[in-house]
Amino acid sequence: MNFWDFLLHHYTEIFSATLDHLILVLIAMTVAILIGVPLGMFIVHRPAFRAACLAIANIFQTIPSLALFGFLIPIPFLGGIGKRTAIVALVLYALLPILRNTYVGLTAIDPAVLEAAEAMGMTSTQILWRVRFPLSLAVILAGIRTATVITIGVATIAAAIGAGGLGSFIFRGVALVNNSLLLAGAIPAAILALLADFLLGQLERRLRVT
Amino acid sequence: MRRSFTILLAGILAFHSFGCGRPAIPRITIGSKFFTEQVILAELLAQHIEARTGVHVERKTNLGGTLLVHKALLSGALDMYVEYTGTALTVVLNDDPAGKDSAAIYRRVKQLYAERFNLAVTEPLGFENTFAMVIRGEDARNFRLQKLSDIAAFAPKWRAGVGYEFLERPDGFSGLTKSYNLRFAAQPTVLDLGLLYRALTSKQVDIVAGNSTDGAIEALHLTALIDDHHYFPPYYAVPIVREETLARLPALRGALADLAGKLTAADVRHLNALVDVDQRDPAVVVRAFRESRGF
Numbered sequence: 258m259n260f261w262d263f264l265l266h267h268y269t270e271i272f273s274a275t276l277d278h279l280i281l282v283l284i285a286m287t288v289a290i291l292i293g294v295p296l297g298m299f300i301v302h303r304p305a306f307r308a309a310c311l312a313i314a315n316i317f318q319t320i321p322s323l324a325l326f327g328f329l330i331p332i333p334f335l336g337g338i339g340k341r342t343a344i345v346a347l348v349l350y351a352l353l354p355i356l357r358n359t360y361v362g363l364t365a366i367d368p369a370v371l372e373a374a375e376a377m378g379m380t381s382t383q384i385l386w387r388v389r390f391p392l393s394l395a396v397i398l399a400g401i402r403t404a405t406v407i408t409i410g411v412a413t414i415a416a417a418i419g420a421g422g423l424g425s426f427i428f429r430g431v432a433l434v435n436n437s438l439l440l441a442g443a444i445p446a447a448i449l450a451l452l453a454d455f456l457l458g459q460l461e462r463r464l465r466v467t
Numbered sequence: 468m469r470r471s472f473t474i475l476l477a478g479i480l481a482f483h484s485f486g487c488g489r490p491a492i493p494r495i496t497i498g499s500k501f502f503t504e505q506v507i508l509a510e511l512l513a514q515h516i517e518a519r520t521g522v523h524v525e526r527k528t529n530l531g532g533t534l535l536v537h538k539a540l541l542s543g544a545l546d547m548y549v550e551y552t553g554t555a556l557t558v559v560l561n562d563d564p565a566g567k568d569s570a571a572i573y574r575r576v577k578q579l580y581a582e583r584f585n586l587a588v589t590e591p592l593g594f595e596n597t598f599a600m601v602i603r604g605e606d607a608r609n610f611r612l613q614k615l616s617d618i619a620a621f622a623p624k625w626r627a628g629v630g631y632e633f634l635e636r637p638d639g640f641s642g643l644t645k646s647y648n649l650r651f652a653a654q655p656t657v658l659d660l661g662l663l664y665r666a667l668t669s670k671q672v673d674i675v676a677g678n679s680t681d682g683a684i685e686a687l688h689l690t691a692l693i694d695d696h697h698y699f700p701p702y703y704a705v706p707i708v709r710e711e712t713l714a715r716l717p718a719l720r721g722a723l724a725d726l727a728g729k730l731t732a733a734d735v736r737h738l739n740a741l742v743d744v745d746q747r748d749p750a751v752v753v754r755a756f757r758e759s760r761g762f
Contacts, residue, residue, distance in 0.1 A: 270654060330665075338662050339671050419628075419658040419666055429631040429657065432501070432532040438635075 271426070275445050278422035281340060282410050282449075285347035286405055293352050294397060296360025301389070302381060307360065314353040322350060322411045343412070343420035345347045350411050351404040354425035358400025362393030378383075395465040402457035409450040413442065423449075492523050493716055495628035498536050498545035499528040502630075502660045503749070504596060504680055506676050508549040510753040512706060515726060515762055520718040532632045533558045541584060546712040547719075551596060552576050553700035555707075557638040564638070564700035569595075572701060576642075585710045589720075590727030591703045594735050594750050598633070598699050599679040599691035600643070603667060614646050614695040618674070627655040628672030638674070638700060646698040664689065680732055682740025704730070725762065 264271070300307040310397045317325070329336045335345050350452055374388045385390025416424030423442040497513050499505035506528045513524040527545060530536050539545045552569065555576045556562045561680045562579070564572060577588040583601050600615055612618055618625075633639040643649070656672050663675040664683045674728060677684065677691070684691055706723055713719055734756075 259746040273654065337669055337671075338658070338666055351584075362585070413704065416657070417659060419656060419662055419671070421656065425631075425657045432535060434531070434534045434538055434636055 259357060260437045260440055265442060267441065268357060271423075271441050271445065274421065274423050274426060274442070278409070278424075278446065279449065281347065281415060281420060281422055282405070282408050285344050285408055285412070287403070288344070289340065289348045289351035289355055289408075289455030290401060292348070293355030293400075294359050294459055297356050297397075298363060298385060298390070300360055301363050301385065311353075311357060311360070314356050317349040318353040322346070322414050323417060325349065326414060330418060331419060338419040340415075340420045342418055343415035343422075347408050347412060347415070351408050354400045355397075356400075356406040358403075359393070359397050359416070362400075363389045365396070366392055395461050398457065398461045398464055402454060402461060405453045405457060406450050408445060409453060413446050489493060493521075493548040494523045494525065495712055495716065495719070496544065497526055498530050498539055498548040499526075499534050500533060500548075501529045501531055503682075503738050503742050504677070504678065504735060505529075505549065505747050507735070507742060507753060508592070508704065510749050511757070512547065512549065512723075512726070514750075514753055516719060516722045518757075518762075519722040519725065520716070522716055522718070528544065540586065540707065540709065543709065543711075547706055549592070549704050549707040550588075550707045551702035551704055552591070553597070553638060553702035554636075555580065556700065558632075558636050561637065567700075569701035569703060573703065573705070576705075581710075587708045587710050587713055589706045589708060589723045591705045592705075592726055592730045593728040594680070594730050595701055595734040596678050596680045596732070596735065597694070597702045598638075599677045599681070599684065600663070600665065600674055600694075601677040601681075601684060601689045601691050602674050603670075604688035604690050605660050606673070607692075612690070612692065614693040615643075616695050616699075618692065619648050621673075622649040622651050625651055626653060626671070627651050627656045627671035628658055628666045628675040630660040630663065630676065631677045633658055638698075639649045643676075643698055648694050680735045680739055682736055682738075682743045685736075686740060686744040704735075729762075730759070 296310060300310050320328070326343065329342045330338055334463055336342050363385070368393070370388060371384065374384045379387065412422055413424035413427055416422055416428050423446045426438050426442025430436060430442065495516070501508035509526055509528050513526055516522055517524050527539075530539060533550075533554055534716075536545065536548050537550075540548060550559075553564060556564055556572050560579050560583075562574065562575065567575065573588075573591065580586040580588050586668050602612065602618075606612065610621065612621070625663045627640070629640055634655060640655060644651070654668065658666055663677055664681070664687055666672045667675045667689065668687055679691060683689070706726075708719065708723070738752055738756060741747045742749050
């Protein structure tokens, strides 16, 4: 059957896989933001931690994603197969863009603005929350945007460890030499990534301080 | 000086590239699908052929599902692989197994493969590997489940785990649920074949479509349910070879005939267990097996 017939017959399955996929991504991104942004703020004034944190996040990003998923399988509690392990791997993968952009956003501020804030008598914590953070929102969001697009793509690999999502169509399509199956996974994933990129891009523009 | 050196070098290279009559070693490629037993069988054929005929064998194992390996065979990327008669009939030939016994299925596959694909279906290796619907041993004991027709009442509370191919095959999931009137809680979870039993034991799924010769079934105290409606056709393992390859290397026929009928399901289950459960290397396991049997 051709691709359109396939879509007609399987749209509920595709829809539920898309939903599964979105949920994986949303949970992973939420956790990654909750860890990455505060951590980025934390390392602004602590150079010793900065090197270590950025290095560790960097390492997780360089591990090939399929290897990272497989690696986590035998680990107790965090591991096993299924959605929970997939989310752990996705969080680790999304960490670097968020962490790095948060750090860079918070530190690449016009020194004149920081001097003015100091002159007004603000403590470094006050400066962090009231000056650095608002001014860096656009850059932080750019990091979140990058991480989201990456996560939507990497989440397709999660199907290899039984987490479901659109990746399962892709794996099935490859194994069975069936392009309809493959595209049924690849096209919605690509659309999701493009949509996320567009929407977050709009938000980023809104938050940019000229 | 440099000129004579260049001439000498050119001469040596020409000598090598035009050969000095060294004989080309005949080579073939054996493929396998993406589960342990297939890797073991490919290794067995490869080692036996190498020992018996001196043909050099390249192993391309864990390629993918049935159709992928079949297409690779048709294209010549592979010379041979081990298929199962029921799978050949339903998945590759899209034929109906109803009303045919295993001998009839074998004959039909052999005939159609020769006619349509110019592929030789050689003699069966002697064992069957059918789909086994496997549940946890504790569930089998607690609810007294032995046959597939016992589980209809439990299906709505259960999740099924299947490999990629089982969901799509005509002799797979949808036919099974119709034959036994099974309605599961949700769409089956689709997993890599190697992860199915792990998902079962960690209770992420409650029933999986495994293979009857899987070594892990006994080792993990799982129960394979009896197919009392005989929904699944027979799946006898048989090497399939390109006619072209047999014409090129007739010695292969004799090597394959050596193996006809020599493997039992118990043998294969044991080999699978050594690799899957004891984590031994397939090549080492096969070599030891061949020595013990005098192949």
